[in-house]
Amino acid sequence: MKKKLSNQELELIERFFDLELGAEELAAFEKRMESDASFHNEVRKYEKAYHLTAILEKEPSTPNFDDMKPHALGGMKPWKWMVGILAILAILTTGYWYANMNDNPADQPVFAEVEQYVDMLSSGVVRGSDNPDSEPTMTPIEKAINQMNDWQQAGTLDSESLTQLLMNEQDVDAREVIQWWIVRTYLESNDIENAKNILNDIAKEPNYNSSNKAKEILSDLE
Amino acid sequence: MSHKYKWNEAFERAFNGDRRLLDEHISQFYNSKLYPIILGRTQSRDTAHEVCSVTMTKFWNKFYIKRDALPDNVNGYIYAMANNAFYQVVGMKSKERDFVNHLKETKILEAINGNSNNMEESEAGQMENLYKALELGFAQLGERCRELLNLNILQKQTIRSIAPKMKFPTENAATQKKTKCIKALRKLIYSEIHNQD
Numbered sequence: 001m002k003k004k005l006s007n008q009e010l011e012l013i014e015r016f017f018d019l020e021l022g023a024e025e026l027a028a029f030e031k032r033m034e035s036d037a038s039f040h041n042e043v044r045k046y047e048k049a050y051h052l053t054a055i056l057e058k059e060p061s062t063p064n065f066d067d068m069k070p071h072a073l074g075g076m077k078p079w080k081w082m083v084g085i086l087a088i089l090a091i092l093t094t095g096y097w098y099a100n101m102n103d104n105p106a107d108q109p110v111f112a113e114v115e116q117y118v119d120m121l122s123s124g125v126v127r128g129s130d131n132p133d134s135e136p137t138m139t140p141i142e143k144a145i146n147q148m149n150d151w152q153q154a155g156t157l158d159s160e161s162l163t164q165l166l167m168n169e170q171d172v173d174a175r176e177v178i179q180w181w182i183v184r185t186y187l188e189s190n191d192i193e194n195a196k197n198i199l200n201d202i203a204k205e206p207n208y209n210s211s212n213k214a215k216e217i218l219s220d221l222e
Numbered sequence: 223m224s225h226k227y228k229w230n231e232a233f234e235r236a237f238n239g240d241r242r243l244l245d246e247h248i249s250q251f252y253n254s255k256l257y258p259i260i261l262g263r264t265q266s267r268d269t270a271h272e273v274c275s276v277t278m279t280k281f282w283n284k285f286y287i288k289r290d291a292l293p294d295n296v297n298g299y300i301y302a303m304a305n306n307a308f309y310q311v312v313g314m315k316s317k318e319r320d321f322v323n324h325l326k327e328t329k330i331l332e333a334i335n336g337n338s339n340n341m342e343e344s345e346a347g348q349m350e351n352l353y354k355a356l357e358l359g360f361a362q363l364g365e366r367c368r369e370l371l372n373l374n375i376l377q378k379q380t381i382r383s384i385a386p387k388m389k390f391p392t393e394n395a396a397t398q399k400k401t402k403c404i405k406a407l408r409k410l411i412y413s414e415i416h417n418q419d
Contacts, residue, residue, distance in 0.1 A: 004413065004416050005412075010409060010412070014405070014408075016306060016310075017310070018280060018284070019276070019277060019280045019302075019303035019304075019306035019307050019310075020303070020306070021302075021306050022302065023302065023305065026305055026306055026309060029309075030309055030313060033313075033314070042416070045412055045415045045416055045419075046408075046412045047314075048352065048411075048412075048415055049355070049359075049408045049409075049411035049412040049415060050408060052352060052356065052408075052411060053404050053407055053408045053411065056371075056375050056404065056407075057283070057400075057401075057404045061286070061287070062279060062282050062283070062287070063245065063248065063278075063282065065252075065274070065275040065278045065279050065282075
């Protein structure tokens with residue numbers, strides 16, 4: 001006849017089925033289950049008794065954990081994970097695109113409006129003769145626009161050089177156009193505050209025809 | 223707020239008749255903490271669900287039914303319980319558990335009441351041995367345990383109604399007694415199963 005378990009061993013098994021063994025005890029228990037066939041066999045017998053009485057012991061108040069279907073992320077099917085990941089990527093991409101769109105002045109409606117206005121102010125200006133011996137016939141506004149176009153083509157157009165140009169310019173029409181170019185340059189580099197400062201100057205200038213336009217742009221930027 | 227404080231508050235309210243917070247807390251812990259961890263180990267949703275179910279049922283019995291004092295680290299304690307359950311479900315690959323679970327409570331009660339007509343032959347054979355062990359074990363229990371289990375399990379009376387009848391000072395005292403009786407019955411059944419070999 002096979003040897004029955006001792007009370008100490010029964011207590012150990014009881015605690016195992018009660019899920020109360022610590023990590024070390026559990027590791028030792030598993031090891032013994034693997035190496036000691038007799039112990040393994042007796043645990044199996046005790047298991048029958050345990051599960052039988054566990055059913056008898058069940059109280060009506062016990063929640064039905066068998067029906068508790070996981071609803072958190074951990075319980076999601078793989079395809080749902082994929083859909084979730086793709087949705088997150090789409091949101092991130094859209095957000096990044098939108099953020100960049102707003103960061104890129106070229107895509108801002110205000111910038112487009114200023115650009116269009118500067119082009120309009122600068123249009124119709126004919127460059128002087130390329131012949132160095134010919135007499136200069138350009139007006140101050142033409143000279144300023146030519147200078148700014150040259151800088152633009154050379155890639156050296158910046159607010160600093162434009163400001164220098166403005167400081168040396170006395171002609172009202174030329175100053176008006178230069179200031180709008182400065183506004184455009186600030187908006188292009190997303191320097192809204194300085195753009196607004198220049199627009200305020202334009203708006204306050206009684207001799208400018210574009211004062212109202214500056215106020216309109218300022219209001220759009222607020 | 224610490225885990226223990228949250229669990230304490232939830233159990234306190236449940237003991238006072240409002241189980242909503244405890245149910246919510248258990249459901250949240252089950253779904254967002256325990257299940258994902260176990261799923262990572264089992265790589266099978268069904269197995270993970272079984273491990274979690276065994277763990278939480280035992281947790282419920284211990285701390286709600288028996289009202290044992292909560293440990294300092296409740297979440298850690300549950301994870302340790304789940305470790306045990308993981309080995310029971312995955313490591314032991316238990317045919318015994320499957321068999322007893324398959325019988326379900328109603329069939330066991332039918333057998334206890336001497337009616338196993340609805341069982342299949344193979345089930346009936348195994349059940350007969352189990353029932354004999356149960357019957358012999360039950361007969362060896364003390365009189366007070368027999369009365370308590372008879373009223374609660376066979377006559378399906380609640381512990382609340384049994385407690386005054388059997389002159390227990392409190393309902394909890396009756397619950398504690400039932401736990402001890404079940405444990406004693408378990409050892410007696412094991413002894414009988416051992417002797418059947």
